[in-house]
Amino acid sequence: MGLLETTIAGRKRGSSHAHVVAELGNAIVSGAIPEGSILPGDAELSQRFSVSRTVLREAMKTLAAKRLIEAKAKVGTRVLPRSSWNFFDPDVLGWRCDAGVDLVFIEYLAEMRMALEPAAAAAAAERATSDDIVALYAIAARFDDPSHSPETIAKVDLEFHLAIARMSGNPFMRSASALIEAALAIAFRLSSPAASPEMIEEVATNHLRxxxxxxxxxxxxxxxxxxxxxxxxxxxxxxSLSPAPVALVPAGG
Structure with missing residues (x-):
């Protein structure tokens, strides 16, 4: 399940391995477990999560692959600094979104989309087949529906942008799709264009261009x-994130 679908449907507990990864990953990215700290030993963590040491070790390998932790002999398992984290990883991005977003994070995400998606659109203009273009028109047509809910328009939006990444012919573009999903998941939570027929029409027109x-x-x-x-x-x-203006009360009123 992708980041957007997880945001819509809610996170569901999976295997013991997935549970340990999610609990520790969320705690690290949210700051509940600080950067630079040493995690408790295997025995304590196994007991805390009621899992075997085999399951725990596999979970630790997963978190290490996401560059959240690093195990060192005679030191233990240390939480790596934020600068080391793999923010292209869908789980890491999801945990970051769960921890709360601010204007700085929104700007960073938009900067990355600006670096990648216009280039993908340019490549698609050069490489897309006739069938690709017909399929993209079909997706774009589905934006134009005044009955859209935040869920339905977000799913069409994701399908549209992933189609362009695929049409670019560049495998790196498709691999960076977690960034697109993160942006759309945030939009789904905070400011869906499904809020009004006028906004839906604007989105439909802009994507058709x-x-x-x-x-x-x-x-x-x-x-x-x-x-x-x-x-x-x-x-x-x-x-949606900017504070609402405070109404001034006239003196004596």
Missing amino acids: IVHAIASRDADKAVAAMRHVIDVGRGRIQK
């Missing part, structure tokens, strides 16, 4: 249209 540019093989227009979509989404989320 991307398809038109790709279909006309105009890489520059595809870049501009994609940048506009990301900018609009970023602005909507930033507005």
Whole structure:
């Protein structure tokens, strides 16, 4: 299950291994377990989570692969600094979103999308097949539905952007899809365009511009249209996070 689907459906407890990974990962990324700290020993953790040492060791390997922890002989398992964490990993991004988002995090995420997705749209304009373009038009048409809920429009949005990543022909673009999912998961939580028919219409129009540019093989227009979509989404989320203006009461009133 991807990050967006998990956000919509809620996180479900899976295997013992997944439970240990999620509990420790969440605690590390949220700061409940501080950077640089040494985790308790295997015996204590096995008892805490009621799992075997084999399950615990596999969970630790998973967290190490995400660059959250590092085991060293005679030292123990240390929590790595935030600068080492793999934020391209869907779990790490999900835990970061669960810990709460702020304007700085939104900006970082938008910067990465701006670096990747316009380039993917440009590549799609050059490499997409006729069948790819027909399929993309079909996805874009599904935006234009005033009855969209936040869940349904988010799923169409994700399908659209992942299709362009795939059409780019660049495997690195598709591998970075967790960033797109994170942005859409945040939008789903904070500022869905399904809030009004006018916003749905705007989203539909903006995404259709991307398809038109790709279909006309105009890489520059595809870049501009994609940048506009990301900018609009970023602005909507930033507005939702900004404090509401305080009404001034006239003196003596």
